[in-house]
Amino acid sequence: MxxxxxxxxxxxxxxxxxxxxxxxxxxxxxxxxxxxxxxxxxxxxxxxxxxxxxxxxxxxxxxxxxxxxxxxxxxxxxxxVGGRVEKSFSKLSSFSEDMQLRGRTPSSTWVSRTAGAVTPEEALSLGLSPGSQVYRFHRIRYADGISMALEYSTVPGFCLTSETVVQESLYEALGQAGFRPVRALQRLRAVAFTPEQAQALGVEAGQPGLFIERRSFLADGRTTEFTQSYYRGDAYDLVAELNDL
CATH class of the missing domain: 1.10.10.10 (Winged helix-like DNA-binding domain superfamily/Winged helix DNA-binding domain)
Incomplete structure (x- = not known):
């Protein structure tokens, strides 16, 4: 004992x-x-x-x-708590790439994959006209079978041929279509998981988490991704390299 x-x-x-x-x-x-x-x-x-x-x-x-x-x-x-994951803000990478780089196996449980007309909020975030088509992806992300994050991604219709082409990595699908982003803007804040979010991640309601919102861009300035993610605060460290240049 x-x-x-x-x-x-x-x-x-x-x-x-x-x-x-x-x-x-x-x-x-x-x-x-x-x-x-x-x-x-x-x-x-x-x-x-x-x-x-x-x-x-x-x-x-x-x-x-x-x-x-x-x-x-x-x-x-x-x-x-298992080994914490460090997420660098100095390199644009996907969740799958981050996990593989650290020797961990990424996986997902799909909540939904849908196509539809852009909402006003999505149109503003993606720079799209009303009525434009978008693809929406909602899933739970895992590393070595352990829940890590809830992810909500929206992609303009011109970036993909169908929502079903995204299997594990969104960035892999965007890259194959020729629309992988080259830069991104991110903002984050601390949150407390709601009962619904906690249930999806298998943690206690009210447990601290990290909310990260990302807008990613192509070289020509068009927005190719709008993602809102809720990461477990007990599993993630965010790292940023600073200099005085």
Missing amino acids: LSQAIGALQKEQATPLYLQLQKVLREAIAGELVKSDEAIPTERDLAEHFDVSRITVRKALEGLVSEGLLSRRRGAGTFV
Whole structure:
């Protein structure tokens, strides 16, 4: 058992028990007594093993979730967070390319792939005239089978022959059609996942995430992509290289 592997808490010490429990769990994670993406024992089991209240256990786990060491998955339990992914803002690349570059296997669950007339918001973002055709792609993105992000992409109709040509990588499909973007503008902000978003990603409602909006352009200035993504905050680090030029 985990408690046997890392010992008991020192109840005679002045340090609060929840902080002691956080410390031993943190050390267990660092020492790989509990592996990445592995579930830790339930609150009830931890309370019994360490002879503390479930309130103490819950407070300890909430702190480790806030630190990004643990993640709660709806209906599955509490898991050790896997290796975080660094996303560079200095290079224009797709989700699939990012994952493959890091030796991870990208995959998707399609929520929808549709064609239709552009909405006013899409027309403004893509620089299209009213009535223009667009393709919309909504999916859940995974790395090594672990949910990473919700993705909503809209592409002008002139960029693709059909919505079905996009299988795994949108940028691969755009490249094959001769419309891969060469530059992009991105903005991001912190968000808390709604119950619907959390359910799709298998995390707790209210868990922090990163919202990234991207508009990508061709060399001639036409917009070729408008994507809004919601990334898990416990799995992603965004990196930007700065200089004084």
